[in-house]
Amino acid sequence: MTTVLMADDGPGRVLGLITAGTARTRTAIAQVTGLARSTVGQRLDTLFDAQLIRESPESLPSRGRPSRVLELNPRAGVIISVDVGEDRTRMAILDLNMAIIGDRVEKLKLGDGPEVLLDRITALVRELIVQQGLEQTAVAGFGLGLPAPVDYEAGRVMGWSVMSGWENYDIRRHLRRSWPVPVLIDNDVNLLTLAEHRRFWPSARHLFFVKAGTGVGSGMVIDGAVNRGAQGAAGDIGHAHVAGFGDPQCRCGNVGCLESLVGGWALARDLGEGHDARDIAERLRRGDSAAVAALRNAGRIMGESVAYATSLLNPDVIVLGGLLGSTGDDLMAGIRQVVYQRSLPLATRRLQIVPTRFKSRAGIAGAGHLVRDHVLAPATLDARLTVGKTPFGDQ
Template identity: 65%
Template sequence: MVAAVSSWRADDGPGRAVELITSGRARTRTALAEALGLARSTLGQRLQPLLASGLVLESEELVSSGGRPSRALRLNPRAGVVISIDVGEERTRVAITDLDAAILAERVLTLRLDDGPEELLETISTAARQALQESDLLGVPVAGIGLGLPAAVDFRAGRVSGWSIMSGWDGFDIRGHLRRTWQVPVLVDNDVNVQTVAEHHRFWPQVSHLFYVKIGTGVGSGMVIDGCVNRGAQGVAGDIGHAHVGGHGDPQCRCGNRGCLESLVGGWALARDLRGDSHPQMHDARDVARQAKLGEVDAVTRLRAAGRILGEAVAFSANLLNPDVIVLGGLLSASGDHLMAGVLESIYQRSLPLTTRKLRIVPTGYRSRSGIAGATYLVRDHVLDPARLDRLLGAGLGPFAVDEN
């Protein structure tokens, strides 16, 4: 099997076949042979390890391509499961998903981020094991672990990088710690990047330039440029929440600076301001969203004003990046049209006409759990990478073996 890998070119190996099947560009052996430029006998050699591993299925469904109908090839979403983790400031979700991001089991935990990485990761691992056991999935291969964190993350190293609300996590070897328990690929990223991946995969796969803005307890953004998430040199690209926005006072931000966007429009900041307006029941972003949904006048007014301020920062980003689509997500974006109305007002007022000519500004397509979906897609993109699959299968290993990740 190892010798065979030398005969696999980068554009015709099993990994490329999986890419074509998964994308829907080739759904039959005939279509695959044409796309790869291979004889059917050679194609059979490429498919053999994929069918043997269960990663690809040849179903009874017949697909017509103008000639004799052929049996359909498809990715097997149950070939493996993914442990998908979305760590939030208020709650953490631990889910077991299939390769299509369908949730098979889930746990919702209330964790203290300042308890430190070892205790929190051990709790998460325990919850994942329980979810696998109780859903009778212990015998299914774990394809990998995807983890989204509310912090700047060095994606290549799998570590929190620099200041964040996650005290004690800076530089901690998250990947190494999890691998003591789980001998699988581990992908770690900033939570907003993870949600950006989910939006792009699920709703906008044909779009090359997307800007995602999350407004909840905090504020963040993610960028898809030329079809790929742009994380920047240190993993902090898109940290729009700590950009200074002038003209609205300079309230203290959690990061230690003053006048950050988050200190003006973040859920914690809106709750702070509303408490100051004689609303003692306002403690966090959920309280703000709840009252806005109920039509409470002060909450609606604050949220609409927050939208206009947020729109100023988003307009600058739109002029800079020229995206096809701007997606607004997060807890406060789901509290009605008030935030979106303010954002639209500022963007069209402050952006160049050419920037907005074909620009689409939309709310997220997810009602919840975009972080879970994005964590799954991170793992799926990694394990289905064509070069990686060719390397592992050529060495006689399974598609979910640990590699250099």
């Protein structure tokens, strides 16, 4: 008879303690879990057999002989991470410690539709795997970020987006024809939010992330976890109406959306030159005074929406990212001014408003964390190991 392990006493929990750094020796694991040393030994044997852990060269002092430190084996499997943008797509192979083994950027057209684009991504990722000599390494999962509203549970684009022709297409089913592993799909801003929280603000219980690029989006961490709302639309300030600044036509079909006022494409429209955030960033780089003035004004307009979010969510930290959010202090200054002016002192007395520290690859990191969280979750891992499956591979 097969014994079914519970998530609170199985090898998955032990692995979680090791990867979090909570308990990295046999003695520490026994102390934290309350399990007998013989039981801890069994759990560790299971993890060693699955090649999920290894002994580190490091050792820690103890009452007797120094204790060997245990660590995750980062090459037990690899994660495919893909960040699809409006005009560029980045693909990467990550190890289980989120280190990039190899990556590439390609200009792919969203207008080619889901079948063509997803097949092209698959072909490019396979090339990357071969280039890195990883053909014999198990793929743990596939993470995909999209510049569109995503129903997270269904893994489908829902509603209006720049991804015309993708709505309700079964992306997960398509990818699993080539990748019979867990396929997790999310909105790109949610993945940026996840990456920011995990990398730089892990102790923040409440975080609000704003992406200012060609479009405008936002994501939120509530009680330490990304909150997607009921259908994955939570936190989207880009298409909320902002009163008092006119009602220009937005790409979504509505009027007066925040994005229609401060998105990169909207600033290019108002300046009469260029098409997107890259064009605006280039003008800023040249010191174009009209572009600088437009961005400062955009910061004050964006501050109205961010101030409302501050009162609603009361975050510990607000992080500004995206191409326009990373061009200097002009956008940030306007946001800070309005937030501190509009929000109650109780909401702002400990609030930090900061630029992202990511230089690039934040979307890749977010998609990687999404997959890693899923495949290394104690319940998921215990279920596979209990029935004798390898931790990764065909599902």
